[in-house]
Amino acid sequence: MMSFNADLIVRAKLVLSLPDVVRGRADCRPLGCVEDGAIAISNGRIVSVGLSDDILRRYRARRYIDASRYIVTPGLVDPHTHLLYHGSREDEREEILGGVSYGDILARGGGILRTMRETSKADREILLTSLATRIDALLESGVTTVEVKTGYGLSPQDEARLLEILGEAVKTSLVDIVPTLLAHVPMPGVDFKTLVEAYRGSLVPRALELGVRFIDVFCDRGAFNPEESRTILRLGRSLGLVPRIHADEFSYIGCSDVGLEVQAVSLDHLNQTPSEIVKRIAVSDSTAILAPSTALAIVGKKPPSRELLDLGAIVAIATDHSPALMNLNMVETINLAVNYLSIPPGNAIAAATVNAAHSLGLKGEVGSIVEGSKADLVIWSFPHYRWFGYLMHRSPIVCVIKNGMVVKNPGGCVVHEGL
Numbered sequence: 001m002m003s004f005n006a007d008l009i010v011r012a013k014l015v016l017s018l019p020d021v022v023r024g025r026a027d028c029r030p031l032g033c034v035e036d037g038a039i040a041i042s043n044g045r046i047v048s049v050g051l052s053d054d055i056l057r058r059y060r061a062r063r064y065i066d067a068s069r070y071i072v073t074p075g076l077v078d079p080h081t082h083l084l085y086h087g088s089r090e091d092e093r094e095e096i097l098g099g100v101s102y103g104d105i106l107a108r109g110g111g112i113l114r115t116m117r118e119t120s121k122a123d124r125e126i127l128l129t130s131l132a133t134r135i136d137a138l139l140e141s142g143v144t145t146v147e148v149k150t151g152y153g154l155s156p157q158d159e160a161r162l163l164e165i166l167g168e169a170v171k172t173s174l175v176d177i178v179p180t181l182l183a184h185v186p187m188p189g190v191d192f193k194t195l196v197e198a199y200r201g202s203l204v205p206r207a208l209e210l211g212v213r214f215i216d217v218f219c220d221r222g223a224f225n226p227e228e229s230r231t232i233l234r235l236g237r238s239l240g241l242v243p244r245i246h247a248d249e250f251s252y253i254g255c256s257d258v259g260l261e262v263q264a265v266s267l268d269h270l271n272q273t274p275s276e277i278v279k280r281i282a283v284s285d286s287t288a289i290l291a292p293s294t295a296l297a298i299v300g301k302k303p304p305s306r307e308l309l310d311l312g313a314i315v316a317i318a319t320d321h322s323p324a325l326m327n328l329n330m331v332e333t334i335n336l337a338v339n340y341l342s343i344p345p346g347n348a349i350a351a352a353t354v355n356a357a358h359s360l361g362l363k364g365e366v367g368s369i370v371e372g373s374k375a376d377l378v379i380w381s382f383p384h385y386r387w388f389g390y391l392m393h394r395s396p397i398v399c400v401i402k403n404g405m406v407v408k409n410p411g412g413c414v415v416h417e418g419l
């Protein structure tokens, strides 16, 4: 039999290939389990995945990782973050713990508005450096693709500056960054009509030039109302951006209705979404992106995670990192998805990989271990996927592989030369 050359072969007790979007209860079939599996990698891409006997017969590898006691999943995909900002708000966090509502903090000029003021004073270098530091921390927790939103601009010009900085980070980051243009909260002194003109005349066109694909709106009380959100998302769509929406996080005022109406690729948060809307989301192609740490620590109310799963929705999870709560840990996010949102471990890993990739239009490229996809992998010190959310180790990650290279190695993956 002819043998092919590969740069790297990874052998594992269990490979979760996650070949397709997972709806409903995930067992080994939708998760694409391969027991005693192996993955052949060449030029940073996956060239083959299958039984290890078969892969080792067909491929000669320059390098080899023996993870035959462990499971391997795709690199994690964090589909909702606010990583580009300056400053911190730990004092507000303490107030929220004492019972003050986030709405009250925002109403007095704190929260997002405070971060907008602080971000506008920070120079480009500081913003780029802090963004890179945060993304590196996420990489340590297995994240190899991350969505990052703008939204802390104090003026349309400021938003344009954040778009440019994000564009720069996309070019230099090891972790793949998916940038999103976000209308976060109304900018002080900028009326809605002026804002829409800025989106039409400069922000959306510049975003498109920089390769941005998504537009997002924070639709809620104290942010944008459903009518304004519809206007912004429709405008973005008409100019070539794909809508996402922050919907029903703190109150239900009809935001998820707008998300469904504009066919947003993701409806995010959903803490207050009524049952009849949950049913409509479940039969749509939109991904329900849940933020377990935000639900627990900021909102204080769970989203209807079990209802969404049972009805067959595409469910993803995200850190929702922001200065309201600096979650830089996707492993902890999986733990919370399992133990707080009652998402079964198989669904939790699907939510952090293939389903999240689907919401970013990247299925087949990242979030799965399939022929042709990026060789982004995480090796876990578990014997089975049921251990997600069960073994709450400091770091269950043995190593993280990005584009076929070991880039984080807390558990000491040994790369053997030649095979």
Ligand SMILES: [Zn+2]
Pocket (backbone or CB within 6 Å): 080, 081, 082, 246, 320
């Ligand atoms: Zn958000």
